Every structure is written in structure tokens, then in C-alpha cells.
Amino acid sequence: MNTTYRAIEVSKPGEFSEVRKPFLDPGLNQVRIRVEACGVCHSDSATVEGLFPIDWPRVPGHELVGRIDALGSNVKGWAVGQRVGVGFLGGSCGYCEFCRNGDLVNCRNQEYTGIHSDGGYAEVMIAKASGLVSIPDDLSSAGAALLLCAGITTFNALRNAPAKAGDLVAVLGIGGLGHLAVQYARRMGFEVVAIARGSNTAELAKKLGAHHYIDSAATDPAAALQALGGARVILVTASGGKTITETFKGLRPGGVSIDLGVGPEPIEVTSMDLIFGERKVAGSLTGNPATADTTLRFSALTGVSAMIETVPLEEAAAAYARMMAGKARFRMVLVTKNGTGDSAASK
Numbered sequence: 317m318n319t320t321y322r323a324i325e326v327s328k329p330g331e332f333s334e335v336r337k338p339f340l341d342p343g344l345n346q347v348r349i350r351v352e353a354c355g356v357c358h359s360d361s362a363t364v365e366g367l368f369p370i371d372w373p374r375v376p377g378h379e380l381v382g383r384i385d386a387l388g389s390n391v392k393g394w395a396v397g398q399r400v401g402v403g404f405l406g407g408s409c410g411y412c413e414f415c416r417n418g419d420l421v422n423c424r425n426q427e428y429t430g431i432h433s434d435g436g437y438a439e440v441m442i443a444k445a446s447g448l449v450s451i452p453d454d455l456s457s458a459g460a461a462l463l464l465c466a467g468i469t470t471f472n473a474l475r476n477a478p479a480k481a482g483d484l485v486a487v488l489g490i491g492g493l494g495h496l497a498v499q500y501a502r503r504m505g506f507e508v509v510a511i512a513r514g515s516n517t518a519e520l521a522k523k524l525g526a527h528h529y530i531d532s533a534a535t536d537p538a539a540a541l542q543a544l545g546g547a548r549v550i551l552v553t554a555s556g557g558k559t560i561t562e563t564f565k566g567l568r569p570g571g572v573s574i575d576l577g578v579g580p581e582p583i584e585v586t587s588m589d590l591i592f593g594e595r596k597v598a599g600s601l602t603g604n605p606a607t608a609d610t611t612l613r614f615s616a617l618t619g620v621s622a623m624i625e626t627v628p629l630e631e632a633a634a635a636y637a638r639m640m641a642g643k644a645r646f647r648m649v650l651v652t653k654n655g656t657g658d659s660a661a662s663k
């Protein structure tokens with residue numbers, strides 16, 4: 317009888333190791349999850365490279381799906397055996413000013429999964445009940461995992477954007493986030509433009525639902541957007557302030573460039589371009605758990621599907637390296653034996 321489970325932890329920047337950890341009981345307002353799948357996200361570098369202050373060792377991973385196997389005290393509305401997900405935001409506190417005002421995303425006491433607490437690169441994880449997402453039956457655990465991060469991030473930004481059906485919406489960057497954003501934008505009824513470097517992505521972008529494709533290596537993307545009438549929204553899924561700068565003039569008056577890609581580069585826009593046309597630059601951070609539920613339901617209903625490569629949990633370091641090298645098509649997802657019934661993590 318196992319009393320430990322397998323986890324991949326980072327003991328110091330850049331160093332992964334496979335360890336066995338003892339089962340812990342979930343505490344107040346927490347649940348214990350048998351993890352079935354966990355996406356490998358670019359934001360995991362915050363943990364792996366130590367970009368945030370990290371209390372080492374730390375198990376990374378913030379887009380995981382599994383089944384609840386134990387409930388802590390005071391947990392209501394969730395059941396043992398239920399399939400759930402956890403995203404980047406580890407769960408709101410319920411009592412801070414922002415929570416009391418209904419803004420759970422900006423909760424002052426929110427922990428980031430895999431950064432402040434151990435995440436999903438493991439067979440078992442303890443999670444706060446207030447951060448849980450329910451997983452529809454018709455989505456596989458591996459397929460749903462990245463919808464908890466890349467999915468909700470793009471879905472929530474589009475859903476809150478000032479665009480209506482028929483408006484021109486551009487998605488900049490066709491990768492882990494962008495390949496989902498194009499699908500969502502198409503299904504929400506927008507005229508969709510995909511922007512990426514090179515002509516190789518054109519066919520895929522069209523297949524995902526884009527009406528137009530702009531090769532930003534061959535043409536000025538801002539001029540190309542203006543030739544289409546100007547974008548109401550540009551969803552920037554690539555990191556780098558320069559990508560925002562070079563597309564900003566492609567916005568129609570009143571349009572907004574929404575940044576989803578974190579990077580150190582500053583965003584440069586001239587006050588002329590900002591003021592004449594009343595354009596905006598904005599950021600968007602994932603979404604609240606109810607929006608995550610909606611993201612998953614909408615994805616199942618409309619057939620949005622994530623393109624993923626699955627690998628066993630033990631190969632986390634190689635999967636992370638492949639993702640960081642930009643070679644993943646489009647997301648590496650770690651899977652454990654929990655999803656197959658052949659559980660190595662049985663207590």
C-alpha cells in the first residue's frame with residue numbers, strides 16, 4: 317500500500333527532480349485531487365526559472381484536471397469522485413475588498429498555483445475549493461487541462477472585449493493561446509484575422525476558423541488590418557511589447573489592443589495614435605472560476621479543441637524544454653496513471 321505519490325519538483329532554478337511525497341489530508345476549505353493531466357505552460361517558467369520569489373522546493377503546474385479523493389472541513393458544493401480542474405488563480409479569499417465587490421480575479425489574498433503552493437506536475441495535489449472548476453463529461457482530462465489557462469485567458473478576454481458579432485477581431489500569434497483564440501473568436505461570430513510570422517501558419521489559421529491571414533514578416537500588419545477596415549480588438553497572445561507596437565495602428569477608432577502575453581519588453585505607443593482615434597491598450601488576467609466553467613462548457617458545445625502532445629508525468633523536464641524551445645504543437649500535457657485506472661498513486 318503506497319503512502320506516497322510521485323511529484324516532479326524544482327529544487328532550485330532550472331533543476332527538476334522526481335520525488336515521492338507523503339499523502340496529506342486536505343485542510344479547511346481544501347480538497348485533495350488525484351491529478352490526471354496537467355498542461356505545461358510558458359508561465360511555468362515563473363516557477364522553474366525562479367522569476368517569482370519561490371519557497372523551494374516547489375511543484376510547478378497550474379492547468380490540471382483530476383478527481384477529488386478527499387474533502388477538507390467546511391467544503392460545500394463539491395463531492396469525492398467529481399472531476400475538477402485548477403488554473404493559475406488558486407482560489408479567492410472571499411473577504412477582501414475585491415472579493416466583496418465581486419472581483420475574484422483581483423483578490424488580494426489569492427495564491428498562484430504552482431508558485432505559492434504545489435501545483436499539478438504530480439499525481440496528487442491539495443487545492444482550495446474556491447478555485448475549483450467543474451469539468452464537463454464530454455471533455456477528456458488532457459484536452460480540458462489547457463482550457464483552464466490558455467482557454468479561459470483567451471475566452472474571457474474576448475467575452476469582455478467591446479466587440480459585437482460581425483466586428484473585425486485580430487488574434488496576434490498562433491500558438492498555445494492563439495490557436496484557441498482563433499477558434500473562440502470564430503464561434504463568437506466575429507470576422508477573424510490571424511496574424512503570425514511566416515506563410516507556414518496560414519493554412520492552419522484558416523482551418524481553425526480565421527477568415528483572413530496576415531503574414532507579419534512579409535507585410536506591415538497594421539496597414540493590412542486597416543485595409544480590412546481596422547480591428548475593433550487585437551488580442552495579443554505573443555509575448556513582447558514590440559508586437560503590440562507594430563499592430564497598434566491597425567485598430568479602428570475606439571479599438572483596443574488586449575495584451576495576454578507576459579514579457580519584460582515595454583509597450584511603446586505614441587500619444588498621437590492613442591488620442592486620435594481614442595484607442596486603448598489593456599491587459600487581461602485569466603478569469604474567475606465561473607467563467608472557467610463557461611469556457612469549458614462553450615468549448616464542449618461548439619467543438620473548440622486544443623491541439624496537444626501528451627507525455628507521461630515522468631518526462632516533465634523534457635516536455636518543459638520542448639515548450640520553452642517553442643517546439644510544442646501547441647501544448648505539452650503531462651498525464652499520470654490516475655486517468656487510466658492503473659493508479660500508481662493508490663494510498
Ligand SMILES: [Zn+2]
Nearest residue numbers: 357359379465
Ligand atoms: Zn498556463
Ligand SMILES: [Zn+2]
Nearest residue numbers: 409412415423
Ligand atoms: Zn479576496
